[in-house]
Amino acid sequence: MSNRFLLASTSAGWPPPVLDPGGPYAEPVTLLAWALLIGGAVVLAIVVAALGTALFGSKRLKAKLGGERAIWLGGFLFPAVVLTGLLIWGLSLTSSLSPQPGTDAMRVRIIGEMWWWRVHYLDARGQEALRDANELHIPVGRPVLLELESADVIHSFWIPRLAGKMDMIPGRTNKLLIEADRPGVYKGQCAEYCGGPHALMGFVVVAHSAKDFERWRAARRPADGGGGPGLDLFLASGCAACHTIRGTAANGLAGPDLTHVGSRQTLGAGILPNNPGTMAGWIADSQAIKPGNRMPAYHQFSGRELRALAAYLRGLE
Amino acid sequence: MAREEVMIAAVGTLLLGACHPAEIAPHDAGAAAIARGRDAARRLGCGACHAMPDSAWPKGRVGPALDGFGDRAMIAGQLPNDPVRLAAFVRDAPALVPGTAMPAIPMRDEDARDIAAWLQSLHEQ
Ligand SMILES: [Cu+2]
Numbered sequence: 001m002s003n004r005f006l007l008a009s010t011s012a013g014w015p016p017p018v019l020d021p022g023g024p025y026a027e028p029v030t031l032l033a034w035a036l037l038i039g040g041a042v043v044l045a046i047v048v049a050a051l052g053t054a055l056f057g058s059k060r061l062k063a064k065l066g067g068e069r070a071i072w073l074g075g076f077l078f079p080a081v082v083l084t085g086l087l088i089w090g091l092s093l094t095s096s097l098s099p100q101p102g103t104d105a106m107r108v109r110i111i112g113e114m115w116w117w118r119v120h121y122l123d124a125r126g127q128e129a130l131r132d133a134n135e136l137h138i139p140v141g142r143p144v145l146l147e148l149e150s151a152d153v154i155h156s157f158w159i160p161r162l163a164g165k166m167d168m169i170p171g172r173t174n175k176l177l178i179e180a181d182r183p184g185v186y187k188g189q190c191a192e193y194c195g196g197p198h199a200l201m202g203f204v205v206v207a208h209s210a211k212d213f214e215r216w217r218a219a220r221r222p223a224d225g226g227g228g229p230g231l232d233l234f235l236a237s238g239c240a241a242c243h244t245i246r247g248t249a250a251n252g253l254a255g256p257d258l259t260h261v262g263s264r265q266t267l268g269a270g271i272l273p274n275n276p277g278t279m280a281g282w283i284a285d286s287q288a289i290k291p292g293n294r295m296p297a298y299h300q301f302s303g304r305e306l307r308a309l310a311a312y313l314r315g316l317e
Numbered sequence: 318m319a320r321e322e323v324m325i326a327a328v329g330t331l332l333l334g335a336c337h338p339a340e341i342a343p344h345d346a347g348a349a350a351i352a353r354g355r356d357a358a359r360r361l362g363c364g365a366c367h368a369m370p371d372s373a374w375p376k377g378r379v380g381p382a383l384d385g386f387g388d389r390a391m392i393a394g395q396l397p398n399d400p401v402r403l404a405a406f407v408r409d410a411p412a413l414v415p416g417t418a419m420p421a422i423p424m425r426d427e428d429a430r431d432i433a434a435w436l437q438s439l440h441e442q
């Protein structure tokens with residue numbers, strides 16, 4: 001997989017284009033959006049024309065416009081027919097977007113946190129098979145059923161090119177289907193104000209061909225323990241109280257799972273490219289980058305220590 | 318009359334000369350290289366550690382702000398600020414300044430040269 005290509009495209013595709021559907025669960029939404037926009041424009045034009053007639057029209061036209069027939073047709077029949085039609089069309093269109101029984105969908109639970117995302121891949125029986133954060137990998141051409149939850153306040157999960165928005169509500173599980181037609185990187189954004197750095201709460205979906213996806217899945221193994229000075233620093237500096245690195249003693253749960261952080265497209269939940277420089281910058285002072293986020297700034301490291309820590313985390317693929 | 322014109326011309330030349338000291342090109346980078354360098358710096362996320370002019374976000378504080386970098390005598394307080402050293406430094410800082418916190422950052426040769434050109438084009442307003 002060409003990492004350089006992916007990196008370039010992550011930084012480029014911002015903000016994510018909202019009228020460029022990339023899969024079967026986004027196309028109807030785009031169609032509906034255009035239909036509403038154009039239909040609304042036509043209705044507006046009719047209303048403005050009627051207003052113009054009422055103000056400046058000839059006596060004869062004004063009388064016609066104010067007549068009983070016009071009121072019944074334009075004021076009652078037309079809106080009733082148009083709105084009922086729209087309602088039926090809109091409801092049937094959106095119901096085709098929700099999970100039908102028997103769909104062979106991959107299942108993933110995504111939990112919104114202030115201001116990042118937990119990603120739990122589930123097996124066919126709904127058991128957790130793999131944990132990650134801030135990034136979702138999917139195979140192309142296969143529906144993926146997302147079970148959306150929240151750990152704190154209301155967030156909204158939105159990958160504009162793959163599906164409409166869906167709220168994440170504490171105490172509820174909302175379902176959303178996504179599917180990508182083509183391999184690539186699809187960016188997302190929390191779409192419900194959730195306090196503080198909400199605007200910096202992004203998300204990344206990476207779609208692979210079926211074969212690449214299997215390869216990616218097979219490579220998700222716990223860290224092999226050989227961490228050297230970087231891992232020692234990680235454990236000694238308190239990072240492990242909040243972060244898990246499977247295969248090591250680090251098992252904190254307050255922050256994103258870092259077992260595969262080195263292979264993520266981005267850092268800080270979709271907001272920074274992932275390279276040794278941004279990794280060091282995030283560790284030393286994430287508060288300057290994402291003000292108010294729940295990871296403290298670390299001003300105690302020497303230059304060499306910071307580089308060792310960043311290099312260790314970058315190596316976690 | 319003629320003599321007066323000569324005088325005016327001479328004084329004018331002197332004044333102009335005073336306003337525009339002979340241009341010492343700091344490097345032969347064109348505007349295109351400078352623009353590419355600015356874009357590369359954004360794409361690589363240099364802002365995670367450095368506040369960059371013309372970039373509202375991110376405004377990192379780990380390293381020094383980069384505005385006016387073209388007027389600085391030294392890189393990281395240790396190396397003369399010339400384009401060749403600067404290009405080498407932005408790509409592999411620890412090779413030149415061993416104790417630095419700034420890691421080696423994978424990038425293409427052109428990116429390193431363009432970023433150096435962009436940095437040296439930054440002057441105090
Ligand atoms: Cu939000």
